[in-house]
Amino acid sequence: MDKVLEISPLFIRINDADNVAIAVKDIPAGAKVAEGIITNMEIPQAHKVALEDINVGESVVRYGMILGFAKESIKCGDWINEFALELPKPPNIDEMEYGKNIDTELPKAPRRTFEGFRNPDGGYAGTRNILGISSTVQCVTGVLNVAVQKMKEELLPKYPNVDDIVPINHAYGCGVAINASEANIPIRTLRNLIKNPNFGGQIMVVGLGCEKLTVDMLLEETDINPNNVIILQEQEGFDAMIKALMKMADMKLQILNERIREPLPLSDLCIGLQCGGSDAFSGVTANPSAGYASDMLVEAGATVMFSEVTEVRDGVHYIAERCINKEVCDKLSKEMKWYDNYLSESEVDRSANPTPGNKKGGLCNIVEKAMGSITKSGTSPIVEVLSPAERPTKHGMIYAATPASDIVCGPCQLASGIALQVFMTGRGTPYGLAAAPVIKVCSRSEMKQMWGDLIDVNAGLIATGDASIKEIGTELFDYILDVASGKMRTAAEKYKLYNDVCIFNPAPIT
Amino acid sequence: MDKVLEISPLFIRINDADNVAIAVKDIPAGAKVAEGIITNMEIPQAHKVALEDINVGESVVRYGMILGFAKESIKCGDWINEFALELPKPPNIDEMEYGKNIDTELPKAPRRTFEGFRNPDGGYAGTRNILGISSTVQCVTGVLNVAVQKMKEELLPKYPNVDDIVPINHAYGCGVAINASEANIPIRTLRNLIKNPNFGGQIMVVGLGCEKLTVDMLLEETDINPNNVIILQEQEGFDAMIKALMKMADMKLQILNERIREPLPLSDLCIGLQCGGSDAFSGVTANPSAGYASDMLVEAGATVMFSEVTEVRDGVHYIAERCINKEVCDKLSKEMKWYDNYLSESEVDRSANPTPGNKKGGLCNIVEKAMGSITKSGTSPIVEVLSPAERPTKHGMIYAATPASDIVCGPCQLASGIALQVFMTGRGTPYGLAAAPVIKVCSRSEMKQMWGDLIDVNAGLIATGDASIKEIGTELFDYILDVASGKMRTAAEKYKLYNDVCIFNPAPIT
Numbered sequence A, B: 001m002d003k004v005l006e007i008s009p010l011f012i013r014i015n016d017a018d019n020v021a022i023a024v025k026d027i028p029a030g031a032k033v034a035e036g037i038i039t040n041m042e043i044p045q046a047h048k049v050a051l052e053d054i055n056v057g058e059s060v061v062r063y064g065m066i067l068g069f070a071k072e073s074i075k076c077g078d079w080i081n082e083f084a085l086e087l088p089k090p091p092n093i094d095e096m097e098y099g100k101n102i103d104t105e106l107p108k109a110p111r112r113t114f115e116g117f118r119n120p121d122g123g124y125a126g127t128r129n130i131l132g133i134s135s136t137v138q139c140v141t142g143v144l145n146v147a148v149q150k151m152k153e154e155l156l157p158k159y160p161n162v163d164d165i166v167p168i169n170h171a172y173g174c175g176v177a178i179n180a181s182e183a184n185i186p187i188r189t190l191r192n193l194i195k196n197p198n199f200g201g202q203i204m205v206v207g208l209g210c211e212k213l214t215v216d217m218l219l220e221e222t223d224i225n226p227n228n229v230i231i232l233q234e235q236e237g238f239d240a241m242i243k244a245l246m247k248m249a250d251m252k253l254q255i256l257n258e259r260i261r262e263p264l265p266l267s268d269l270c271i272g273l274q275c276g277g278s279d280a281f282s283g284v285t286a287n288p289s290a291g292y293a294s295d296m297l298v299e300a301g302a303t304v305m306f307s308e309v310t311e312v313r314d315g316v317h318y319i320a321e322r323c324i325n326k327e328v329c330d331k332l333s334k335e336m337k338w339y340d341n342y343l344s345e346s347e348v349d350r351s352a353n354p355t356p357g358n359k360k361g362g363l364c365n366i367v368e369k370a371m372g373s374i375t376k377s378g379t380s381p382i383v384e385v386l387s388p389a390e391r392p393t394k395h396g397m398i399y400a401a402t403p404a405s406d407i408v409c410g411p412c413q414l415a416s417g418i419a420l421q422v423f424m425t426g427r428g429t430p431y432g433l434a435a436a437p438v439i440k441v442c443s444r445s446e447m448k449q450m451w452g453d454l455i456d457v458n459a460g461l462i463a464t465g466d467a468s469i470k471e472i473g474t475e476l477f478d479y480i481l482d483v484a485s486g487k488m489r490t491a492a493e494k495y496k497l498y499n500d501v502c503i504f505n506p507a508p509i510t
């Protein structure tokens, strides 16, 4: 995906193994789209045109991957629609091949360091310096919000090196089946959110006192003390609560204010990738650009996570091929099976996927759709697979299983330790995270024109032939490091567009 | 429950049919607790003492209901612990008796009107005058919050008759299994929240544009127009979004500002009841007081809802007895079965209920625990049963099935149309709703002493013999009408303690 990036004003070809390309706009019959390739019929925008003759039964290849097999013979210049292809045999998730596609030639990162906040635990560095205030239960939200407002007005101005104060309000903690087997996911999420690199190792937890999620489920025993934990039921009324919260915040802010940015190797950087509001161009422009930037980050030693189980599920065998060993591949299949089961318990599956809209948008089958999503991960070897909200133990490209839901994937990745997120969008969303900067990359130039103040990077130039995946990928790489280093602020940060912390709780409400 | 309220400084008896009473504090052996009743052994605080001899196999009655049957003969003055009772036969939920306990003698309400905001649709009246801004999806939350902040600063001061501007931010709308059969619950919740009486019939919905929950799922076709709906993807960037939101809010606020309070019959009032952070005294002091107030409200024509399926599940046959007809009783059993199934799908059930803490607190079995919760509904006939977030069609006492989770029950009841909520608590919680006032009633005087500024009504005086259930019930009734009429503000309103809008979504995240 990194070596050959053939672009013409009329079509986009992503991988040098591809024998199809994507029409940038409606192309009439008889158009010369490239040397030796003349369209035999009209090709709708975002649909596929054959770049060579493909005989019956031969592979149709896009993203360097087999999308399917020709049902009838396809001529060079033909339109390849959803009826032309036989689906490849669905992968047996228990016996996926691993390690057969380990790409060791990654694009060389032009920069090897960034300016981050080193953390006391020696883990990943922060890209922002934030006081994160965790809570055990939604019950405390009202008091915590009032206190945080007061902290921002009265305390934050005293500490210029601190960027923000962020309460982790969430719907979990009580009225939930805390002993259900799936409860480990929300509990792990909340435990690990506290450790996010942007929070500088400072612990501040607010509990109520009678909730099911007790403080010892969130913190190590050595961290449970009056310097880190406030229980509202132990406070003598509202004023006392606010006073206690202000006092603890002041103490934490003093410590955080000592943090300063320093040049750090990219191995200290951990970022996440996700997409939302995707369109037919997401897999053509924005996601491959993110893939290119990711490969450069990984080449320089950074950790990059991609996620969204239902989005990648049907191309999972292509992820498996990139897994470095059996253990990683087994974890991958375990996570996919867990999610299959989770959905099937409610008699939900992926059957309605892709939608008629997807097909109209040129996606001929579920593998092609998944590949568009997977392409954001570039071609780097996959060194680890994480359950939702687990923390990584490896550096490099990691598959962190999460729901595809933007607002749920975000907190899961934050819990896994990302200090920055890159978000690809086609239709546009004002999505943002309070705990980490979110860089918005759009798939179409029309989106950038419409939402100039909300989109950080425009990958749509690729679709119009005005830039290559390599160029936009490199621009995005630079932008990621500039944002991570505090030299740039994202649009979401500028306008303070922050989504709620929506925790993944697969267990019932009681 | 309303006729005989025998109180002594040492024990509390709730119903004149009861042959047991509850110790207000630890009572030593040999203490004369009432005329002719001397303790034969120590009775721990909140535990039961026999008020008469009970032979083997005879009923132990509390709340006027059979808690169980004596395993051995019990003497007047004996302690009745969890080992003394045989559980009554668990009710067959398919064949519950209905209508055999229809109480037509309710305590006479001393006031028959309140000052509310009449609504254009002729439904229940508002207790507050609020601009509610609904959203189709969490994606818009960041923009909506920024806009609401600006509205509160720049617009609200211009409209003195409007109390507040409340965004309905929630985690639903996309990345969810919108076609799952259980999706009807969150969708109904969001549809009906728009119709809450405190929002004055004004419709303002903010959508993104590519979400699964489309505007037509929330609004009637005739309400979908540019005066009521803003789609962010149709706006040219952030500034345009804010401008559009401000303009629409200004228009709605102008209309709302014309609303004025007027004297209305109590049949125009709909309130909800729930409890949270309960203790052994909740079922003895706070909940029976709420029951007394509820009976007076119902007597005067008001609508009162109680909820919390898992809290009432084991006493559901006593709710069935109060159902006015088979249809209501059948709906009750249907809702219980739905929840049983919802929990069992995740291999969760009520087996850990009551907890060792409950037993230590004097609750000898699951029926007694449920009765403590049900007692908040008084003795009024139950005229209707609602599925979660359904709107009522009857006036009077209604069982509105919801999760017991405080933060999920709240939005469900708001969707069902409550304009005020009464919240009983033992341990104390700063819970609050932005869309409706929440009156906090505590079960113990210690709680009131500790959280004087957060508790509105202290029912703990009942436990110390300083007030009767009738007295506190009447005080609460008056307080409800004063708050509903805008003459009083609750503690939660004063400090702006508002929980997030946590929508009940039993279907999976995708």
Ligand SMILES: [Ca+2]
Pocket: A001, A002, A003, A103, A104, A105, A106, A107, A379
């Ligand atoms: Ca390569």
Ligand SMILES: [Ca+2]
Pocket: A274, A275, A276, A308, A404, A405, A406, A409
């Ligand atoms: Ca997503």
Ligand SMILES: [Ca+2]
Pocket: B001, B002, B003, B103, B104, B105, B106, B107, B379
């Ligand atoms: Ca009566």
Ligand SMILES: [Ca+2]
Pocket: A345, A346, B345, B346
């Ligand atoms: Ca389930």
Ligand SMILES: [Ca+2]
Pocket: B274, B275, B276, B308, B404, B405, B406, B409
């Ligand atoms: Ca509750």
